[in-house]
Amino acid sequence: GESVGLHLPTLSVQEGDNSIINCAYSNSASDYFIWYKQESGKGPQFIIDIRSNMDKRQGQRVTVLLNKTVKHLSLQIAATQPGDSAVYFCAEIRNSGGSNYKLTFGKGTLLTVNP
Amino acid sequence: SAVISQKPSRDICQRGTSLTIQCQVDSQVTMMFWYRQQPGQSLTLIATANQGSEATYESGFVIDKFPISRPNLTFSTLTVSNMSPEDSSIYLCSARRNAGELFFGEGSRLTVL
Numbered sequence: 090g091e092s093v094g095l096h097l098p099t100l101s102v103q104e105g106d107n108s109i110i111n112c113a114y115s116n117s118a119s120d121y122f123i124w125y126k127q128e129s130g131k132g133p134q135f136i137i138d139i140r141s142n143m144d145k146r147q148g149q150r151v152t153v154l155l156n157k158t159v160k161h162l163s164l165q166i167a168a169t170q171p172g173d174s175a176v177y178f179c180a181e182i183r184n185s186g187g188s189n190y191k192l193t194f195g196k197g198t199l200l201t202v203n204p
Numbered sequence: 205s206a207v208i209s210q211k212p213s214r215d216i217c218q219r220g221t222s223l224t225i226q227c228q229v230d231s232q233v234t235m236m237f238w239y240r241q242q243p244g245q246s247l248t249l250i251a252t253a254n255q256g257s258e259a260t261y262e263s264g265f266v267i268d269k270f271p272i273s274r275p276n277l278t279f280s281t282l283t284v285s286n287m288s289p290e291d292s293s294i295y296l297c298s299a300r301r302n303a304g305e306l307f308f309g310e311g312s313r314l315t316v317l
């Protein structure tokens with residue numbers, strides 16, 4: 090079936106390094122994608138999104154890249170800080186109109202930032 | 205983003221009992237959803253809570269087990285019925301305003317003994 094998944098379940102980086110979290114998806118009909126950050130004991134928090142007609146979008150210290158040819162999504166975090174330690178999920182959105190809006194989550198990557 | 209409050213934030217329940225989780229949004233939203241997140245796993249959509257009508261359930265979830273109400277544009281409840289230890293999980297309420305992002309509550313952590 091259609092799914093959204095991740096290449097690496099865990100990622101450990103040194104403070105100040107750049108982090109790259111990857112995600113593969115299988116449904117080319119998706120409208121757009123979102124990256125969420127989930128800290129321990131909390132709900133997912135929106136980080137950044139990207140529409141399917143874009144290749145790249147930048148936010149504050151974060152960049153999302155979308156490669157539709159290989160159905161690959163990545164989240165880059167610049168100058169990673171201890172506060173970035175969390176589980177990161179990519180989510181795929183299919184919106185076929187009206188109330189047919191559906192967000193499907195990938196498996197998640199645990200990012201650990203070492204001081 | 206709007207603020208979502210969930211109650212209870214956590215509970216320990218006995219097998220065979222039912223528990224209702226409340227979700228309150230601080231402003232009107234067009235769509236509300238309920239997700240389940242089992243320990244160490246990703247989020248799975250249970251259902252879309254429709255205002256004034258029956259919820260739309262995803263495959264593997266049924267109304268008898270997870271009855272949902274949404275009486276207005278800011279409030280919804282999810283009941284986990286006849287609980288078993290396999291229902292131990294985090295249940296998350298989420299909401300979306302028009303074409304905006306989907307935002308989440310902090311979740312309700314259920315432990316079933």
